[in-house]
Amino acid sequence: MPEHFVIIGAGQSGAQAVATLRAEGFEGDITLVGDEPYAPYQRPPLSKAYLMGTMERDRLFLKPDAFYKDARCKLILSLAATAIDRGTKRVTLADGQTLAYDKLLLATGSRVRKIRCPGADLPGIHYLRGIADVDALRAVFEQGKKLAIVGGGYIGLEVAAVAAKRGIDVTVFEAMDRLMARAVSVPISDFYEKVHRAAGVKLVLNTGVEAFEGSGRLQAVRAGGKSHPADVALVGIGIVPNVELAKESGLGCDDGIVVNDRSDVTGDPSIFAAGDCTRHIGREGTALRLECVQNAIDQAKHAAVAMLGKPSVYKEVPWFWSDQYDLKLQIAGLARPTDRLVIRGNPEARKFAVFHLREGAIAAVEAINAAPEYLVGRKLIGEGTKIAPERLADVSIPMKTIA
Amino acid sequence: MAKIKYIEHNGKEHEIDVPSGWSVMEGAVKNLVPGIDADCGGACACATCHVFVDEAWLAKLPKKEDMEETMLDFAPDMAANSRLSCQIKVTPELDGLVVRMPKSQH
Numbered sequence: 001m002p003e004h005f006v007i008i009g010a011g012q013s014g015a016q017a018v019a020t021l022r023a024e025g026f027e028g029d030i031t032l033v034g035d036e037p038y039a040p041y042q043r044p045p046l047s048k049a050y051l052m053g054t055m056e057r058d059r060l061f062l063k064p065d066a067f068y069k070d071a072r073c074k075l076i077l078s079l080a081a082t083a084i085d086r087g088t089k090r091v092t093l094a095d096g097q098t099l100a101y102d103k104l105l106l107a108t109g110s111r112v113r114k115i116r117c118p119g120a121d122l123p124g125i126h127y128l129r130g131i132a133d134v135d136a137l138r139a140v141f142e143q144g145k146k147l148a149i150v151g152g153g154y155i156g157l158e159v160a161a162v163a164a165k166r167g168i169d170v171t172v173f174e175a176m177d178r179l180m181a182r183a184v185s186v187p188i189s190d191f192y193e194k195v196h197r198a199a200g201v202k203l204v205l206n207t208g209v210e211a212f213e214g215s216g217r218l219q220a221v222r223a224g225g226k227s228h229p230a231d232v233a234l235v236g237i238g239i240v241p242n243v244e245l246a247k248e249s250g251l252g253c254d255d256g257i258v259v260n261d262r263s264d265v266t267g268d269p270s271i272f273a274a275g276d277c278t279r280h281i282g283r284e285g286t287a288l289r290l291e292c293v294q295n296a297i298d299q300a301k302h303a304a305v306a307m308l309g310k311p312s313v314y315k316e317v318p319w320f321w322s323d324q325y326d327l328k329l330q331i332a333g334l335a336r337p338t339d340r341l342v343i344r345g346n347p348e349a350r351k352f353a354v355f356h357l358r359e360g361a362i363a364a365v366e367a368i369n370a371a372p373e374y375l376v377g378r379k380l381i382g383e384g385t386k387i388a389p390e391r392l393a394d395v396s397i398p399m400k401t402i403a
Numbered sequence: 404m405a406k407i408k409y410i411e412h413n414g415k416e417h418e419i420d421v422p423s424g425w426s427v428m429e430g431a432v433k434n435l436v437p438g439i440d441a442d443c444g445g446a447c448a449c450a451t452c453h454v455f456v457d458e459a460w461l462a463k464l465p466k467k468e469d470m471e472e473t474m475l476d477f478a479p480d481m482a483a484n485s486r487l488s489c490q491i492k493v494t495p496e497l498d499g500l501v502v503r504m505p506k507s508q509h
Contacts, residue, residue, distance in 0.1 A: 042444040044443070044444060044446065045444065045445075045446075048446075059425065059429060061433075062444075063432075063433075063435075064433045064434065064435065066434075066435060067435055070435065293442065293443065293444070294442070297442055319448075319449075321443065321446060321448040323446060328446075328447065328448065328470060330448055369469070369470065370473075371470055371473035371474045371476075371477070372473050372476065372477065375450070375473075375474065375477040376477065400476075400477075
């Protein structure tokens with residue numbers, strides 16, 4: 001009997017794992033199980049080009065159908081996995097069928113965090129995670145509508161940018177005192193606040209949403225003690241890792257499936273995990289959960305190689321990006337509040353970078369329309385190179401020769 | 404639609420009909436042409452879809468935007484005919500385009 005590897009979760013990680021397993025010479029059988037009706041697709045364009053309508057659905061798919069055929073990967077779609085029996089090494093799917101596995105990869109991803117407040121079930125309230133979500137949102141995304149966005153994070157702001165371009169009346173409600181507070185530093189938040197306001201987006205900071213109001217459908221959002229009229233709401237208040245399957249089978253979970261730094265193993269030698277669903281040991285030695293394409297791809301590569309008996313330490317530098325208006329935000333590394341900030345360039349010119357220095361070396365970089373700063377920064381983070389703050393801030397020294 | 408010839412670093416050629424509106428990167432990735440990673444999916448965020456454009460075609464391509472120019476500057480083996488394939492939009496005028504892949508995207 002050939003070995004059978006089962007991958008739960010047909011997203012960025014799942015697709016990458018199939019590619020890596022075959023590239024590394026795995027000759028056994030592969031089954032990829034996903035609960036959406038689609039083969040693995042890219043999520044980043046959903047809140048950008050796909051919502052805008054400049055990218056068709058066909059172009060979202062990560063791989064052509066022929067890829068799975070060539071890779072002899074059986075795709076099981078529209079079916080969730082409901083249980084893992086680690087004793088008999090079988091996975092049960094929602095229709096009752098079971099799959100025997102030799103190795104199992106959990107790439108279950110994450111789901112949107114639902115808002116809990118009165119009226120949260122009213123028609124007209126949307127979330128954004130999958131193709132179906134955006135199809136539903138696009139159907140009501142038209143000029144003349146009043147859109148309320150709950151949450152000033154990446155998703156909320158990318159949608160706000162698209163909506164503003166479409167001439168939709170947009171208000172963003174953010175509970176914290178600045179935008180993208182969880183993901184970026186204060187200078188970046190401040191910059192985006194100005195950009196969004198200049199584009200006509202109304203920002204209501206320090207204000208959580210208390211309720212959704214309306215009879216039969218959404219008519220207003222109640223926030224800060226006031227009623228704000230709204231026809232459509234988009235809630236983007238974060239994601240929750242999909243750990244239930246792992247947890248119920250007795251694997252360690254702590255806001256993420258706990259994996260070690262040796263290639264994503266879970267404590268069960270036959271079970272591995274990768275992507276949004278994991279809590280892993282990062283390159284700085286602390287446990288963390290990442291929500292990004294980079295981690296989905298890189299962790300899947302590491303996990304796939306580990307499934308083939310060749311574990312290695314996972315120490316990639318995380319990177320992220322966000323497209324809003326004509327601005328490309330690129331981030332590498334993980335900042336801490338105690339880092340020393342060095343700004344290079346001029347925010348007024350819409351082209352600058354914020355470096356985060358820790359013990360003399362770059363720990364993170366946030367770059368806006370500034371690819372050299374991002375790319376060199378990312379490289380220096382990986383190398384741990386020490387660099388003087390005055391030098392970093394000096395734009396007369398090109399990034400290529402900065403270190 | 405345009406017929407694009409992708410040449411792998413080892414010399415293997417792939418002739419692919421790529422729909423107008425797609426990027427040269429998508430034409431490769433969606434047809435299992437190896438050698439282009441495109442980790443970010445075409446957002447000009449990762450510089451892993453680097454190609455060398457056949458000299459005869461260089462002038463016929465849409466100009467590089469700043470972002471592509473600077474990202475490319477840091478790609479391994481960057482040359483005068485380097486482009487990020489996610490930033491080249493396919494039009495019927497590109498019928499016959501020839502691109503070569505670098506040894507590695509990382």
